[in-house]
Amino acid sequence: xxxxxxxxxxxITAGSPINLLWAFVGCALGTAIGVLPGLGPAVTVAMxxxxxxxxxxxxxxxxxxxxxxxxxxxxxxxxxxxNTPGETGSMVTALEGFKMAKSGRAGAALAxxxxxxxxxxxxxxxxxxxxAPVVAKYAVLLGPPEYFMxxxxxxxxxxxxxGRSALRGVMALVVxxxxxxxxxDQISGQVRYTGGVPEFLDGLEVVLVAVGLFAVGETLYTAxxxxxxxASLNKMSKVHMTGxxxxxxxxxWLRGTFIGFPFGCIPAxxxxxxxxxxxxxxxxxxxxxxxxxxxxxxxxVAGPEAANNAAITATxxxxxxxxxxxxxxxxxxxxxFQNYGIQPGPQLFQTSAALVWALIASLYIGNVMLLVxxxxxxxxxxxxxxxxxxxxxxGILIFATVGVYGMRQSSFDLxxxxxxxxxxxxxRRFDFPTAPVIVxxxxxxxxxxxxxxxxxxxxxRWTVFVERPASAVLLAVVVAVLVLPRLLALRRRNTDSPAxxxxxxx
Amino acid sequence: xxxxxxxxxxxPAQRHTYQTLIGAAAMALGLVYAWGATGISSEAGYSGVGxxxxxxxxxxxxxxxxxALVWQARSGGFRNFEPPSGAEGGDxxxxxxxSAGVLLxxxxxxxxxxxxxxxxxxxxxxRGLRRSEGRVAGxxxxxxxxxxxxxxxxxxxxxxxxKLLGINLPGLxxxxxx
Numbered sequence: 001x002x003x004x005x006x007x008x009x010x011x012i013t014a015g016s017p018i019n020l021l022w023a024f025v026g027c028a029l030g031t032a033i034g035v036l037p038g039l040g041p042a043v044t045v046a047m048x049x050x051x052x053x054x055x056x057x058x059x060x061x062x063x064x065x066x067x068x069x070x071x072x073x074x075x076x077x078x079x080x081x082x083n084t085p086g087e088t089g090s091m092v093t094a095l096e097g098f099k100m101a102k103s104g105r106a107g108a109a110l111a112x113x114x115x116x117x118x119x120x121x122x123x124x125x126x127x128x129x130x131x132a133p134v135v136a137k138y139a140v141l142l143g144p145p146e147y148f149m150x151x152x153x154x155x156x157x158x159x160x161x162x163g164r165s166a167l168r169g170v171m172a173l174v175v176x177x178x179x180x181x182x183x184x185d186q187i188s189g190q191v192r193y194t195g196g197v198p199e200f201l202d203g204l205e206v207v208l209v210a211v212g213l214f215a216v217g218e219t220l221y222t223a224x225x226x227x228x229x230x231a232s233l234n235k236m237s238k239v240h241m242t243g244x245x246x247x248x249x250x251x252x253w254l255r256g257t258f259i260g261f262p263f264g265c266i267p268a269x270x271x272x273x274x275x276x277x278x279x280x281x282x283x284x285x286x287x288x289x290x291x292x293x294x295x296x297x298x299x300x301v302a303g304p305e306a307a308n309n310a311a312i313t314a315t316x317x318x319x320x321x322x323x324x325x326x327x328x329x330x331x332x333x334x335x336x337f338q339n340y341g342i343q344p345g346p347q348l349f350q351t352s353a354a355l356v357w358a359l360i361a362s363l364y365i366g367n368v369m370l371l372v373x374x375x376x377x378x379x380x381x382x383x384x385x386x387x388x389x390x391x392x393x394x395g396i397l398i399f400a401t402v403g404v405y406g407m408r409q410s411s412f413d414l415x416x417x418x419x420x421x422x423x424x425x426x427x428r429r430f431d432f433p434t435a436p437v438i439v440x441x442x443x444x445x446x447x448x449x450x451x452x453x454x455x456x457x458x459x460x461r462w463t464v465f466v467e468r469p470a471s472a473v474l475l476a477v478v479v480a481v482l483v484l485p486r487l488l489a490l491r492r493r494n495t496d497s498p499a500x501x502x503x504x505x506x
Numbered sequence: 507x508x509x510x511x512x513x514x515x516x517x518p519a520q521r522h523t524y525q526t527l528i529g530a531a532a533m534a535l536g537l538v539y540a541w542g543a544t545g546i547s548s549e550a551g552y553s554g555v556g557x558x559x560x561x562x563x564x565x566x567x568x569x570x571x572x573x574a575l576v577w578q579a580r581s582g583g584f585r586n587f588e589p590p591s592g593a594e595g596g597d598x599x600x601x602x603x604x605s606a607g608v609l610l611x612x613x614x615x616x617x618x619x620x621x622x623x624x625x626x627x628x629x630x631x632x633r634g635l636r637r638s639e640g641r642v643a644g645x646x647x648x649x650x651x652x653x654x655x656x657x658x659x660x661x662x663x664x665x666x667x668x669k670l671l672g673i674n675l676p677g678l679x680x681x682x683x684x
Contacts, residue, residue: 054671164586167574171532174567178539181564185557188549192561193542216608219631223600225592227638390635395659397604397631398624401611402663405620406673414612418605429590430528448560460554 007129010357014365019062022055023362026063027369030070035078035381038222038396041071042328042438043214045336046207047403052339058355062362064336068329069121069366072312073374076113076305077381080106081234090308092275096292096300101234103295111241112249112302114374119250120257120306121367124313127261129360132349136321139346144453145465147322149474151447154324156481157266158439168432176440179204186449199412206335206441208404210328212417213434215400217424219393224425233385239378241298249302252282256306263307264314264326271311271327278307313363320344320356324443328435331442522579529575536568603634619678621660628656 013019033039045064052060072090079094080101093113100109142150159169182193183203194200241249256278263274282299283292291297318324323344325331337344342352349356374381404417427434458464466472543561578584607630615623629652636642644651661684667673668682678684 050667050671050673053673164588165584167571167578168584170567171571171575174564174571177560178535178564178568181539181561188547188557190547190557192546192557193539219635220601220604221592223604223635223638224596224598225590227593227597227600227635228640229592390632390639391655393635394607394628394632394656397608398628398656398659399663401615401620401624401627402660402667405615406667406675409674409676411612411615414615415609418608418612421608426528430525431584431588431590444560452555452559455554462554 003129003133006353006357007361009354010359010361011364013058013354013358014062014361019059019358019362020365022059022063023066023366024369026066027070027366027373030067030072031074031077031370031373031381032070032384033067034071034074034076035384036074036387036392037078037082038215038218038393039399040214040329041068042210042332043400043403044071045329045332046210047215047399049207049332049336049339049403050406052336057337057340057342057352058358060336061333061355061359062366064333065359065362066366066369068312068333069309069363070370070373071329072309073114073117073370074381076117076301076308077110077374077378078385080109080113080301081236081382082231082385090305091272092279092304093301093308095279096296096298098234099294099296100298100301101296104235104237105296105298106234107237107239108241108245108298109296109301110378111239111375112245112298113305114371114378115241116249116253116256116302116306117309117374118367118371119253120260120309121313121370122364123254123257124261124264124310125360125363125367128313128316128363131265132317132321132356132360135317136346136349139321142322142346142470143468144450144457145468145471146474148447148450148454149465149471149478150322150324151443151450153266153474153478153481154326154439154443155436155447156478158326158436159433160482160485164431168430169436172427172432172434173436173440176437177444179209179437180441180444186445187452197412199410202408203445204416204441205407205413206332206438207407208413208417209420209441210332210438211400211403212420213424213427213437215396216417216421217428219397220421221425221428222389222393225429236379236382239375245298248287248298252278252299252302253306255281255285256303256308257310259303260307260310261314264311265317266326271308274307274311275304278303316360316363320348320359321346323348323446325439328438331438334442522583525579525584526576529572529577529579532572532575533569534572536565536570536572539565539568597638600634600638603637604631607631607634616676619684620664620675621657621684622678624660624663625653625656628659629653632656 014023029044030041033041033044044067048064048067055063075090076093076097079090080097097109097113100106155173159173160166180203182200184190184201185192191201259278259281260271260274264271279300282297282303283289286292286297286299288297292300312327315326315330318326319330319334323334325334334344342348342355400417401414404413405411407413424434454464455462458467464471465475539561543558543565546558546561548556548558575584607627610630611623611627614626618626629649632652664675664677665683667675668677
């Protein structure tokens with residue numbers, strides 16, 4: 001079969017010593033930054049974007065994917081042992097994982113998290129292998145109106161579904177859109193919102209905003225408000241699961257995988273929803289419900305952790321086939337593609353087939369590497385948690401400078417980075433989500449171009465969006481996404497939702 | 507509880523004032539964007555929407571969302587508000603130290619070079635972070651040690667860029683080593 005031929009080709013490329021090395025370094029670095037509080041995969045990939053000038057595309061994509069993946073594995077270690085999840089996706093792991101670790105079962109929690117991540121990551125990669133080419137085949141048929149609707153769907157889900165307040169989500173998205181407006185208009189070449197500052201002509205770099213919001217903002221926030229917060233490190237125990245724990249884990253892994261994957265595929269913005277959903281399902285189905293929230297239930301770690309990794313893997317489907325990023329890190333990896341002059345989209349599977357298949361093959365390899373890195377070697381990463389906070393965050397500032405200044409050697413960018421860091425502090429303090437800013441910044445200009453192209457096709461009529469069947473269906477989905485959750489929320493207003501249980505326990 | 511209202515946490519009145527200010531700032535930004543949008547051509551060609559369409563939309567959304575935030579802040583605070591983690595009051599001393607570090611670096615990096623600028627930034631930032639933990643940062647010896655640490659973090663990163671990636675970062679000397 002053609003598919004297997006191509007996948008085999010991918011394995012041959014990804015299996016070359018140099019690419020294996022990139023994958024390994026990516027996985028190890030990813031695990032490290034996942035373990036370290038204060039640095040996430042988005043910022044790390046952003047800071048490493050300058051390597052795209054020297055390293056060939058396949059190698060750097062394998063490297064970035066390894067970081068993205070590794071951070072998820074590493075993040076669970078921190079949330080189990082330290083109860084400070086660095087990634088939104090590991091928030092739920094922290095609920096039960098930390099409780100398990102407190103009652104002396106850290107080892108089992110770490111094991112089920114790592115093995116669950118492996119199972120889910122591998123299964124999800126199989127699904128990507130099977131589905132992505134099919135999606136790409138059909139995506140070729142989509143025109144600007146459909147693309148615009150897909151992006152509108154991404155905007156809707158990232159703001160209205162995620163987060164506690166749709167209003168604050170929309171506000172964050174609009175700030176991202178506003179930032180994306182700065183610079184030259186793609187279609188007419190008109191200058192917009194540069195205020196006469198030549199540095200703004202190229203537009204605001206996503207890297208700059210991501211590093212400012214996440215790295216600098218996080219450092220400033222920590223110093224401002226969290227200096228006196230004492231983190232308590234749980235004691236490690238032998239990384240091992242009993243037979244009973246295996247029996248309780250594996251159904252949760254599978255359920256988590258199948259909950260997580262669809263959420264990563266559709267533009268639903270990250271892994272927050274599937275992990276909470278999986279947590280709720282496990283809590284309902286568990287044979288030991290009394291362990292949830294008390295001594296820690298292993299299903300509550302296994303399910304969400306699997307859902308997280310499946311969702312992360314599945315973000316590759318919309319990113320590679322449609323060029324639509326559904327998470328912050330995916331958005332930044334997308335700009336890495338753009339650095340190479342490669343535009344992800346349905347044609348990618350034809351024009352850059354070798355790259356795509358090597359990337360997919362590297363995910364299989366990376367999952368195996370990460371399992372080894374995170375199970376037998378977990379003790380190594382735990383040592384990272386002992387780095388004191390002050391030098392850690394001060395060091396992060398140096399890396400932030402490297403990333404931002406290395407981009408175009410302008411000290412103006414460093415001042416801007418600081419200002420965006422301050423905005424990040426405000427956003428965190430006043431409970432604004434940050435992911436919509438990045439998604440809005442990246443998708444905003446793309447959506448604008450698609451809108452204007454679509455309107456050209458429709459000769460200036462807005463009805464073009466309902467006259468084309470695919471576009472009309474997508475529009476209906478957008479409306480459903482806006483309306484359905486509100487109906488559901490009304491229905492279960494009085495029942496205990498996983499989200500509320502989550503914040504009580506945290 | 508996820509939907510903790512403001513009244514459950516301390517100093518609600520003050521927080522509502524800040525929330526109002528944030529909403530007002532968003533509205534102000536919206537007005538600035540609207541003013542900017544007036545200067546953008548509406549030349550739309552066949553499409554009916556020109557380069558000024560999204561600017562106007564963004565400006566309008568900023569004003570509307572800002573107004574909604576102000577309204578929420580004035581009527582009991584932001585809805586579904588998760589109280590932020592950490593202390594109630596900010597440690598402004600610590601913030602000042604870190605800010606000084608970052609801004610000094612930005613101002614000086616092209617004169618003293620990347621490595622020294624970053625090491626300087628590290629010295630200031632680490633001092634600020636320690637102060638926030640209530641620890642008094644050391645004297646001359648401690649500062650020298652911090653500088654050395656910052657140097658040891660910045661230098662390899664610098665070499666990675668100048669030597670391996672061939673990216674030109676500013677140095678004190680033209681050698682690419684410092």
